[in-house]
Amino acid sequence: MKNYPIGIFDSGVGGLTVVKQMFKRLPNEEIVYLGDTARVPYGTKSPETIKRFAVENANFLMKFKVKLIVVACNTASSTSLDILREKFNIPIVGVIKPGAEKAVQITRNNKVGIIGTYTTVKSKAYEKEIRRFSRDVEVASKACPLFVPLVEEGWLKEDVTFDIVKKYLKPLMSKKIDTLILGCTHYPLLKSVISKVAGREVKIVDSASSVADEVCNILMALGKLSEQKKPSHKFFATDAVEHFVRIGEKFLGTKIHRAERADYV
Ligand code: DGL
Numbered sequence: 001m002k003n004y005p006i007g008i009f010d011s012g013v014g015g016l017t018v019v020k021q022m023f024k025r026l027p028n029e030e031i032v033y034l035g036d037t038a039r040v041p042y043g044t045k046s047p048e049t050i051k052r053f054a055v056e057n058a059n060f061l062m063k064f065k066v067k068l069i070v071v072a073c074n075t076a077s078s079t080s081l082d083i084l085r086e087k088f089n090i091p092i093v094g095v096i097k098p099g100a101e102k103a104v105q106i107t108r109n110n111k112v113g114i115i116g117t118y119t120t121v122k123s124k125a126y127e128k129e130i131r132r133f134s135r136d137v138e139v140a141s142k143a144c145p146l147f148v149p150l151v152e153e154g155w156l157k158e159d160v161t162f163d164i165v166k167k168y169l170k171p172l173m174s175k176k177i178d179t180l181i182l183g184c185t186h187y188p189l190l191k192s193v194i195s196k197v198a199g200r201e202v203k204i205v206d207s208a209s210s211v212a213d214e215v216c217n218i219l220m221a222l223g224k225l226s227e228q229k230k231p232s233h234k235f236f237a238t239d240a241v242e243h244f245v246r247i248g249e250k251f252l253g254t255k256i257h258r259a260e261r262a263d264y265v
Contacts, residue, residue, distance in 0.1 A: 007061030014185025015072030043117025078125030116183030
C-alpha cells in the first residue's frame with residue numbers, strides 16, 4: 001500500500017501547479033495526474049455537473065489503485081468533496097481547507113481576501129472553512145474569470161494582465177485585506193503581478209503548497225509515505241493531449257515526457 005500512487009485530478013492543466021509542489025515536498029511519491037481537458041472549464045458550470053465529473057474522474061484514478069486522491073481543482077474542491085468521500089474509501093484531499101487554514105494563521109488584521117472562479121466564489125467554501133478555524137476573520141471575495149484564459153495564453157506579465165489584475169483586486173484592496181488566497185489552480189502563475197498590485201504588505205496564500213503539506217501529514221499519520229527512490233509518474237488528459245503537454249509544461253516547470261488520453265469521457 002505504501003508505494004501505491006497518489007491520484008490527482010483537475011479540470012485541465014492548472015492542477016499541475018499542485019503536482020509541482022508535490023514533487024518538491026514528496027519526491028518519493030508516484031503521481032497519476034488526470035486533467036479533464038475535454039470538459040474544462042469547471043469554473044462556470046453548476047455544482048451538480050461538477051459533482052458528476054468529479055466522481056467519474058475519481059473512478060478513473062481508482063483503476064491505478066491510488067492510496068489517496070487530491071482534488072487539485074478549487075472549483076471541484078468547493079463543490080464535490082462530500083460526494084467523493086461518500087463514494088470512495090480512501091483519503092480525499094481538497095485544496096480549500098489547507099489554503100483557508102494557512103490564511104487564518106498568517107493574517108494579522110483578520111481581513112482575508114479570496115479570488116477564484118465564479119462557482120468557487122459562489123459556493124462560499126473558503127468562507128465556511130475559514131469560519132471553522134476562526135470566527136473573527138472578515139472575508140471578502142471576488143471572482144476573476146479572465147485570469148484563467150490569460151494564464152493559458154501565457155500572458156503572465158503583459159500590461160493588459162496588470163490592468164485586469166488591478167481592476168479585479170480593487171474592491172478587495174479597499175477592504176484593507178492583509179492576506180489574499182489564490183483560490184484557483186491557475187493563479188499561482190500570476191503571483192508576481194498579483195503581488196505587485198496588492199502590495200508587499202499583503203501576504204499571498206498559494207493553496208498548491210499548502211495542500212502538499214496536508215498530504216504529507218496525512219500519509220505520515222497513516223504510515224503510508226512511499227519508500228520508492230525513483231517513482232515513475234503518469235499523466236492523462238481527457239482530450240487534446242498534445243495541447244495538454246505543451247501548456248502543462250509551463251505549469252509544471254519541467255518536461256512531461258509522456259501523456260495519454262483517458263477515454264472515459
Ligand atoms: N481548475 C479550476 C479551479 O481551480 C480553474 C479552471 C476551470 O474553471 O476549470 O477552479
